[in-house]
Amino acid sequence: MSGYRGRFAPTPSGPLHVGSLVAALASFLDARQAGGEWRLRIEDIDPPRCPAGAADEIQRQLEAFGLHWDGPVLWQHDRDDAYAAALARLVEQGLAYPCSCSRRQWRDYAVYPGWCRDGVREPGKPVAWRLRSDLGLRPVVWQDRLFGEQRFDPAELGDVVLRRKDGLWAYQLAVVVDDADQGITDVVRGFDLLDNTPWQRQLQHALGFPAPRYLHLPLIIGEGGQKLSKQNLAPPLPLEDARVRPLLHQALASLDQAPPRELATAPVAEQLAWAVAAWRPERIRPDPHRPAEPDDLPTR
Structure with a gap:
């Protein structure tokens, strides 16, 4: 292994x-060409959003497309102690604070105005925990592997929630702790998460965690100009091999890897072997949003 871990x-x-699929495939190819590991993490910290059986279906879909992961699956629902320890460290540094404010109260502001930074405005009400984005690492600068230098002042993005009022952990803290604990060196993900990176870099810096390299990918946009997503009822990936093969080929084309036309009907393992050897992320056109071709959308 090369030391790379995606x-x-x-x-x-x-x-x-x-x-x-496009995000998973790019992450998988990047890891495999580097001779590294590719891990699977199920981000199930929000149980009301996670119907029974969905995680099992995701694993079956990945396996159908030949995207086999290394090591055990990491489940965020098992990680409460790790997140609590990280939050306690941030509180000790004065970088996290309790907040009683509701979104309705600050609806006239573009970002949360930090009203509870110096003390909870409404004691006795449930509180969330927020990150002091005006302290710590500022500005945040990093080199995205596709989109080049990125520079943000996190204070302009607001004090992001680390733990919700209902006690559930928020994405920003969980992803940073998990990436560090799993030894992730490279993150390959969609462009919609690029502006989450400043908060994550602040948290990595405050907690003494190494910063992974980032490669953000253009989003696949469906009809109406919306990102393909579960919320927008994007059709699920098939499991049948006859439908998987051409869709895998289309995903490679969406990543601008120019797979040979005759590869479209080849077995999944053959397509992936070609793709690992041919993987060139610099070929990807750095358009933040990429319209999906009609053939890219599987039928139900």
Whole structure:
């Protein structure tokens, strides 16, 4: 192994679709060409959004497309102690604070205005925990492997929630702790998460975690100009081999890897062997949004 370790971390709110296939495939190819590991993490910290059986379906879909992961699956529902320890460290540093405010109260502001930074405004009400985005690492600068230098002031993005009022952990803290604990060196994911990176870099810096390299991918856009997503009822990926083969070929084409036409009917293992050897992320056109071709959308 090369020391490279990537990951795919879906939320099991429903089955995978073409957009998530493209992200998983790019992450898988990047890891395999580097001779590294590819881990699977199930981000199920929000149980109300995660119907029974969805995580199992995701694993079956990945296996149908030949995207086999290394090591055991990491489940976020098992990680409460790790997240609590990280939050306690942030509180000790004065970088996290309790907040009683509701979204309705600050609806006239573009981002949360930090009203509870110096003390809870409404004691006795349930509180969330927020990150002090005005402290710590500022500005946040990193080199995205596709989109080049990125520079953000996290204070302009607001104080992101780390733990919700209902006690559930929020994405930003969980993903940073999990990436560090899993030894993730490279994150390959959709462009819609690029502006989450400043908060995550702040948290990595505050907690003393190494920063992975980032490769953000153009989003696959469906009809109406919306990102293909479960919320927008994107069709689920098939499991039948006869439908998987051409869809895998289309996903490679969506990543601008120019797979040979005759590969479209080849077995999944043959397509992936070609793709690992041929993988060139620099071929991807750095358009933040990429319209899906009609053939990219599987039928139900």
